[in-house]
Amino acid sequence: MNQFDTRYEIRLADSSDIDLIMDFIDKYWKKGHIMSQDRDLFRYEYQDGNQINFILAIDRKTQLLEGIFGFIKCSDTKDVKKKDIWGSMWKVRETGENMPLLGIELAKRVFDITRCRTQIGNGANPNTTIPLRRLYFHDRTVRMRQYYKLNPDIEEFKIALVKKRPVILQENHSDTKIMLLNSINEVKENFNIESINSIPYKDSWYVNKRYFCHPYYHYSVYGLKNQCGKVGALMMARVIECNGSRILRMVDYMGDQRLFSGMRNTLDKIMKEMNLEYMDFYTYGFEKQYLWDAGFSYRSDDDPNIIPNYFEPFLRENVDIWAHYKLDGTMFFKADGDQDRPNKRMEKKQGGQGEL
Incomplete structure (x- = not known):
């Protein structure tokens, strides 16, 4: 255990955490965000059996959710040499009480928890995520x-x-x-x-x-x-x-x-x-x-x-x-990760795939 484990329970989410995560997104990511409003879409994007593809940081004393790191699977392979993931919603509650670099710790934990080969990000914020990935992870950054x-x-x-x-x-x-x-x-x-x-x-x-x-x-x-x-x-x-x-x-x-x-x-x-x-x-x-x-x-x-x-x-x-x-x-x-998805609530499609 390191200093973060002493303060927080850092773990992979399960289906009982869905409401907690959606509420966190609404309060601390963006009010009214589609992922805080549409439970079916949330489950489609992040649910994998009983597992929810979010790394959570829960304060051990207050039991409050303090940070999230979401990810999306690129495949269902069990081969660790091919297991890749896309990063998604990454947020720590902005108070002066949380430990510094908690968000960085969550992003690091995804490797140990998922055992992925690589974690890729697209649609990253050029003012926040991109410089953080360069500084702390030595990632290469590009503009599509x-x-x-x-x-x-x-x-x-x-x-x-x-x-x-x-x-x-x-x-x-x-x-x-x-x-x-x-x-x-x-x-x-x-x-x-x-x-x-x-x-x-x-x-x-x-x-x-x-x-x-x-x-x-x-x-x-x-x-x-x-x-x-x-x-x-x-x-x-x-x-x-x-x-x-x-x-x-x-x-x-x-x-x-x-x-x-x-x-x-x-x-x-x-x-x-x-x-x-x-x-x-x-x-x-x-x-x-x-x-x-x-x-x-x-x-x-x-x-x-x-x-x-x-x-x-x-x-x-x-x-x-x-x-x-x-x-x-x-x-x-364009459709990698969570980039090509609805940003507002809409009616579900009827029937099979549409044709050109």
């Missing part, structure tokens, strides 16, 4: 890159603010075919998820939970076919409707990145058929040449256009997403 592809047939943009259409690079002559996969069984029949040794490691359990079983959002899971006609990669996407218009967001990708370079014609067809304003793709670690080949442009600091990220509520502004990691080859996508 947002790429976008405008519909050339759209004259009036209602979601994006387009001041200058980017110059599209010369077309790549490869042509990747895709197929819509409507269930995790169809995915398994066509693609071996577990064979992809990515960082973070994602498995069938994760893909099923994240994209086929989400309580509110409809995702489309596509198989990208190689020259032999076999699925060599998965692409996950979500349609967003706003201001009488719609866009498509690529939120995850698994497998051979080279197949994305041949997606230009297919994506142009989808864009035209759905009358999309644009498509966008937040990522870090994805080969940029393949995105350019598919007709995407990078939203650099010098780009005069606005490609929004927030829709609940809608904010017409550019948003930088910051991330931290340790291991070489770590990749980030």
Whole structure:
């Protein structure tokens, strides 16, 4: 036991702690936050059997909850060499009575308690979390890159603010075919998820939970076919409707990145058929040449256009997403961790996965 254990009970939460954690989020994270209001969403994100994926610090004298560190599993593997997690809500009650660096101690304990290979963070606050991860954990910190592809047939943009259409690079002559996969069984029949040794490691359990079983959002899971006609990669996407218009967001990708370079014609067809304003793709670690080949442009600091990220509520502004990691080859996508989730209460989706 160290000095923190003398003062606090630091442990993994269980289902009996749900109300306690939700109340803490409402009082000390943000009043009315969705995770303090929607119990079903909270359980979807953090419950794993009777376990709740939060590290708690409870004062031994007062029995008050003083700090939380939430995390989300990237897979259901028991292999510690592949067991990765995303950090989530990280907060210590701001009083002068708590021990200094209690929050840092909670973040350190997650390694011992979960036995994870690595703990990754995306959507991190650049003013607080990012400098703390650099200082105390020696993490590498990066800003995710947002790429976008405008519909050339759209004259009036209602979601994006387009001041200058980017110059599209010369077309790549490869042509990747895709197929819509409507269930995790169809995915398994066509693609071996577990064979992809990515960082973070994602498995069938994760893909099923994240994209086929989400309580509110409809995702489309596509198989990208190689020259032999076999699925060599998965692409996950979500349609967003706003201001009488719609866009498509690529939120995850698994497998051979080279197949994305041949997606230009297919994506142009989808864009035209759905009358999309644009498509966008937040990522870090994805080969940029393949995105350019598919007709995407990078939203650099010098780009005069606005490609929004927030829709609940809608904010017409550019948003930088910051991330931290340790291991070489770590990749980030928009739906990783708790980034692509509702920010307000909504009706649960009906039926199965929506289709494009």
